[in-house]
Every structure is written in structure tokens, then in C-alpha cells.
Amino acid sequence: MGKGTAERVAPAPLVATSRQRRLISGDDVFRAVAFAAAALILVIAAIFVVALIVPALPAIARFGLGFFIGRTWDPVRTQFGALSAIYGTAVTSVIGLLIAFPIGLAAALFLAEESGVRLLRGPLSFAIELLAGIPSVVIGLFAFFILTPLMRDDVDPFLNHTLGFLPLFQGSPSGYGYLTAGLVLAIMVLPIMTALSRDVIRAVPRALREASLALGATNAETIWSVILPYARVGITGAALLSLGRALGETIAVTMVIGNRNEISASLFASGYTLPSVIANEFTEAVGNVYLGSLFYLGLVLVLITIAVNVLARLLVWRFTGSEPMAT
Amino acid sequence: MSRPLVRIFLDRLVAALIALCVMVAAIPVLVLLLFVVIKGLPGLLTPGFFTDPPHPQGVPGGGVLNAIIGTLEIVGMASLLAVPIGALIGVFLSEYGRNRLGDTVRFISDVLTGLPSIAFGIFGYTVVVLTTHHFSAISASVALAVLMLPVILRATESALMLVPQALREAGLALGAPSWRVTVEIVVPAALGGIVTGALLAIARAAGETAPLLFTAFGNEIVQSNPLQPMGALALTVFRNALSPYQNLQDQAWAAALLLVLLVASANILARLYVRRIQR
Numbered sequence: 001m002g003k004g005t006a007e008r009v010a011p012a013p014l015v016a017t018s019r020q021r022r023l024i025s026g027d028d029v030f031r032a033v034a035f036a037a038a039a040l041i042l043v044i045a046a047i048f049v050v051a052l053i054v055p056a057l058p059a060i061a062r063f064g065l066g067f068f069i070g071r072t073w074d075p076v077r078t079q080f081g082a083l084s085a086i087y088g089t090a091v092t093s094v095i096g097l098l099i100a101f102p103i104g105l106a107a108a109l110f111l112a113e114e115s116g117v118r119l120l121r122g123p124l125s126f127a128i129e130l131l132a133g134i135p136s137v138v139i140g141l142f143a144f145f146i147l148t149p150l151m152r153d154d155v156d157p158f159l160n161h162t163l164g165f166l167p168l169f170q171g172s173p174s175g176y177g178y179l180t181a182g183l184v185l186a187i188m189v190l191p192i193m194t195a196l197s198r199d200v201i202r203a204v205p206r207a208l209r210e211a212s213l214a215l216g217a218t219n220a221e222t223i224w225s226v227i228l229p230y231a232r233v234g235i236t237g238a239a240l241l242s243l244g245r246a247l248g249e250t251i252a253v254t255m256v257i258g259n260r261n262e263i264s265a266s267l268f269a270s271g272y273t274l275p276s277v278i279a280n281e282f283t284e285a286v287g288n289v290y291l292g293s294l295f296y297l298g299l300v301l302v303l304i305t306i307a308v309n310v311l312a313r314l315l316v317w318r319f320t321g322s323e324p325m326a327t
Numbered sequence: 328m329s330r331p332l333v334r335i336f337l338d339r340l341v342a343a344l345i346a347l348c349v350m351v352a353a354i355p356v357l358v359l360l361l362f363v364v365i366k367g368l369p370g371l372l373t374p375g376f377f378t379d380p381p382h383p384q385g386v387p388g389g390g391v392l393n394a395i396i397g398t399l400e401i402v403g404m405a406s407l408l409a410v411p412i413g414a415l416i417g418v419f420l421s422e423y424g425r426n427r428l429g430d431t432v433r434f435i436s437d438v439l440t441g442l443p444s445i446a447f448g449i450f451g452y453t454v455v456v457l458t459t460h461h462f463s464a465i466s467a468s469v470a471l472a473v474l475m476l477p478v479i480l481r482a483t484e485s486a487l488m489l490v491p492q493a494l495r496e497a498g499l500a501l502g503a504p505s506w507r508v509t510v511e512i513v514v515p516a517a518l519g520g521i522v523t524g525a526l527l528a529i530a531r532a533a534g535e536t537a538p539l540l541f542t543a544f545g546n547e548i549v550q551s552n553p554l555q556p557m558g559a560l561a562l563t564v565f566r567n568a569l570s571p572y573q574n575l576q577d578q579a580w581a582a583a584l585l586l587v588l589l590v591a592s593a594n595i596l597a598r599l600y601v602r603r604i605q606r
Binding site for chain 2: 031134139245
């Protein structure tokens with residue numbers, strides 16, 4: 001690798017000076033400090049695990065694994081279950097990914113390929129990086145005041161009118177609910193999806209692309225039968241990392257999901273997601289079991305996101321041979 | 328595959344579809360920024376926005392001084408915690424990290440990067456708020472510091488990796504002990520990357536809301552004591568947006584614009600720094 005560390009490269013001094021003969025050298029001290037810093041992050045990780053579990057204990061003791069399939073969320077009778085929040089998290093994230101995946105992939109193809117219009121590439125890259133940097137509460141604000149009325153008055157009625165025979169698009173739209181939250185998530189994961197897929201597509205060997213074009217394939221055929229099959233694993237990883245981000249998004253979703261603890265087939269209905277229950281009910285939670293249930297939801301959320309992220313990183317890493325840097 | 332016209336048509340169609348998707352991808356950010364500027368600018372220019380504390384609900388006027396001070400103080404303290412530690416861990420990874428401990432640290436940092444931001448709020452709540460029995464700015468800083476760590480340490484590691492091996496060898500050949508080579512040659516040579524990482528981490532932390540909900544908690548009173556609950560711009564945007572009063576909603580837009588400007592300037596600063604270093 002050619003990355004022999006400085007310490008390993010150091011030649012042994014031929015004649016030890018008096019300074020180097022001291023029992024503890026500067027190298028030892030510096031190395032100890034660096035190792036201490038590295039140990040610190042292990043300690044932080046251990047504390048993190050404890051910090052997520054301990055406050056959830058009252059709820060874990062009370063509900064056990066039944067928490068995952070419990071549908072009631074009744075603070076009055078202190079009866080809590082996570083199912084509708086898990087359902088809401090899954091539905092909104094899937095909607096977000098379904099929208100962001102094709103758009104992000106197309107934008108990535110555009111950014112990575114030489115065939116695209118050169119003039120547009122710079123501004124587009126800039127716009128997407130800009131979007132990645134906008135705080136989620138600002139996107140939430142925009143969604144709350146601009147997107148929800150638009151959904152209520154135009155988009156939802158239109159869907160209801162044209163696709164209303166599906167249970168997904170039935171019921172009266174309020175503007176708040178799964179669909180709006182999914183759309184917000186799509187906007188939020190688009191930059192990650194685009195940046196990661198762009199890196200993956202760039203890692204496809206040029207020779208393969210050129211061979212395909214030399215055989216007379218059009219650009220579209222090259223994309224479809226050479227680039228996408230080759231990059232499939234990496235693109236899956238990119239999609240999973242985007243999903244991981246969507247699952248844990250809190251504030252913007254909390255502002256538009258409607259915050260109602262129910263499971264509804266209709267995408268127009270108000271619902272709940274794991275992080276939005278926590279964000280929304282924390283201030284009003286009284287009693288150990290109620291508060292503990294919120295932290296139990298947090299624990300469930302963390303476990304799900306870690307599983308998705310580890311899987312995603314393995315895929316992207318296997319493909320590009322380097323860490324996904326975009327976060 | 329024998330009908331060239333169909334193939335050419337399909338090719339053009341795909342090109343057009345891609346172009347369409349690209350436009351769809353760029354539109355949300357433009358519309359969003361447009362709205363934030365148009366709706367936020369009047370509030371930003373209102374006298375007292377920067378200098379007054381918030382007025383009680385229903386009383387017009389008032390500013391967000393509490394939130395501006397809060398954001399600066401909370402993020403400032405978080406940076407003081409996270410930047411030195413993160414940079415040191417980055418040094419460890421690059422200089423001593425080719426082993427199992429290094430891989431473990433990298434894995435933990437990747438896991439932390441993927442965690443939902445609300446998890447950091449739970450961390451700050453359990454570790455600081457529960458033990459001190461008090462919501463406080465410092466608990467928010469602790470939560471944000473942990474959130475910032477992975478960004479800083481990975482940026483530091485990759486910046487140090489880019490320093491040419493010959494530079495280290497030159498230092499060693501002059502007789503300097505390896506720690507002095509690291510501190511006086513390698514780290515200064517990689518400073519650009521480290522600063523960029525720190526700025527990106529600060530930009531991310533400044534915009535976060537979820538970690539503050541159960542740590543800093545928010546405070547309508549102008550407060551600079553780190554042991555007391557404190558307001559923050561992100562919390563102002565969140566709470567005011569959901570309030571029924573028009574003036575508070577306007578204030579939410581203005582605070583959002585200020586937050587975007589703050590985050591964007593940290594991002595742009597990071598980018599300029601990279602460019603200057605690369606030259």
C-alpha cells in the first residue's frame with residue numbers, strides 16, 4: 001500500500017543521544033495520546049448503547065417483544081405498541097425511495113456520463129449539493145406551508161380522481177399524511193441517492209463502455225445492458241443508504257405526517273413514524289412506562305437503521321473498493 | 328436489434344427521460360430556496376429581529392436573539408469538544424491505525440454516521456440531562472459533538488493519507504522523532520482537509536433540530552449560561568411554524584433563512600478552503 005506509517009519507517013538511530021535515552025520518549029507519549037483518543041470513541045460507543053437501552057427499560061420490562069406487534073398507543077391506560085409507527089416509517093420511506101430512486105439514478109447517469117450536456121453538469125451538481133446541505137427543519141417548514149396545501153387541493157384530489165379505485169388513494173385528503181411525508185423524504189434523500197450512484201457509475205471501467213459503443217450499441221443500450229448490470233450491486237447499496245437516511249428522518253416528517261397513531265391503507269391518511277412519535281410526544285410523556293416506550297421506539301429505530309446501513313456499506317464497499325463518503 | 332430507426336428513437340427517448348429527471352431533481356431546491364428567501368427576507372429585515380428576545384405569544388414584534396445566541400453557543404461548545412478529539416482520532420487512524428483497533432474505530436464511526444439524528448438527542452438526554460436532572464445547552468453540545476465526530480475524524484484521516492510519504496521521510500531523515508514529524512510536518516500539510524472536515528461538521532450540526540429537542544429544550548429568555556435550557560434557531564423554526572400566530576410563523580421563515588445562510592456560508596467556506604489548498 002505504500003502507507004508504511006512514519007513510526008514504522010523510522011530508522012534506529014546509530015548513536016543514541018542523551019535525549020533519546022530517556023525512559024519515556026516523546027513518541028511514546030504521542031502514541032499514548034492518539035491511542036487514548038481512539039479508545040475514547042470506543043467508550044462513547046459503549047455509553048451510546050447503554051444510553052439507548054437504559055431509559056427504555058421500563059417499557060421493555062412491561063411489554064417485551066410484544067411491543068413490536070402492539071397496535072394500541074394509549075397513554076391513558078399506559079398501553080403501548082410500536083406497530084403503527086413501524087408501519088408509517090416503512091410506508092413513508094418506501095414512497096420516498098420509490099420516487100427518489102429513478103430520479104436520482106437518472107441524474108447520476110447524467111452526471112457520470114460524458115454524453116450529457118456539459119454546460120448543465122456544474123449547476124446540477126451544485127444544486128444537488130445545496131439540497132444536501134439544507135437543514136431538515138427548513139425542508140419541513142417548506143413542506144408544512146407550501147407542499148401540504150398543494151397536496152390537499154391539487155395532487156391528492158387528482159390521484160383520488162384517476163386512481164381512486166385503489167384503496168391507496170381513497171378517503172378525503174387533508175394534505176397531511178403518508179404521501180406528503182413520502183414526498184418530503186424523496187426530496188431529502190435525492191442528493192444522497194444521486195451522489196452515491198454517480199460514484200458507483202463512475203467506477204464502471206471506461207473500456208467496457210467504449211467496447212459497447214464500438215460494437216454499435218447506442219447510449220441507451222449501453223446504459224441498459226452494460227452500465228446498469230455492472231453497477232447493480234453498488235446502486236443497490238446506494239439505495240439502501242438512502243433508505244437508511246429516510247428511516248431516521250425526524251423533523252421534516254413530524255411536521256407533515258399528521259401525527260395520528262393509526263394504520264390506514266390510504267396514503268392520504270395521517271399516521272406516525274418512529275422518530276416523529278418521539279419528537280412529538282416527548283414533552284407530554286408522563287410516567288416511566290410512557291417515556292420508556294418512546295425510548296423503546298428509539299431503540300427499535302436505531303437497530304433498524306444500523307442493519308440497513310451496515311448492509312448498504314458492505315455493498316457499496318464491495319463495489320467501489322472505497323468507503324461511501326457522501327453522508 | 329435490426330431496426331435502426333427504432334433504436335435511434337429509443338436512444339433519444341432515454342436521453343430525453345434522463346434530462347427530464349435531471350430537471351425534476353433540480354427543481355425542488357430552487358423552489359424551496361425561492362420560498363425561503365421571499366418569505367424570510369421581510370422578517371429578517373424587521374427591526375429587532377436580531378436584537379430582541381421573542382415576545383409572548385400573540386404580542387406582535389420580537390426577535391430571535393435567544394436563538395441566535397443559543398445556536399452559536401451550542402455549536403461553538405460542540406466544536407470545542409469534537410474538533411480536537413476528532414482530529415486526534417483521525418491522526419491515530421492514519422499514523423497508527425493499520426490494525427484491528429483502527430478498523431474497529433472506522434466501523435464505529437461509520438455506524439455513528441448512519442444513525443438517525445434523534446438518536447444523538449437520546450444520547451445527550453440520558454448521559455447529561457438524566458444525570459444532572461436539568462435540560463441544558465451543554466447536553467445539546469455533547470449530543471452534537473458525538474454527531475460531528477465521525478465527519479471530522481474521517482476527513483482528518485483522508486487528509487493525512489494524502490500527505491506524501493517523502494515528506495515524512497524527509498523529516499525523519501533530518502533526525503526528528505516521528506511524533507514531531509506528525510505534529511510539525513504532516514498535520515500542517517493536511518490542515519486544509521482537517522479544517523474542511525470541521526467546517527462541514529459545523530454546518531451539519533448547526534442545522535440539526537432533533538438532537539436539541541430533549542437536550543437544549545428551547546428557551547424564550549435570552550440565556551448564555553450553558554447549564555440552563557437554551558433556544559436555538561432550528562428550534563425556533565420548528566416551534567414557531569406550528570404556532571397559530573401569523574407573526575410567529577413569519578419569524579419561523581426569517582429564522583429559516585438565517586439558518587440556511589449560516590449553514591451555506593460554512594459550506595462555502597469549506598469549499599473555498601479546499602480550492603485554496605488545491606492550488
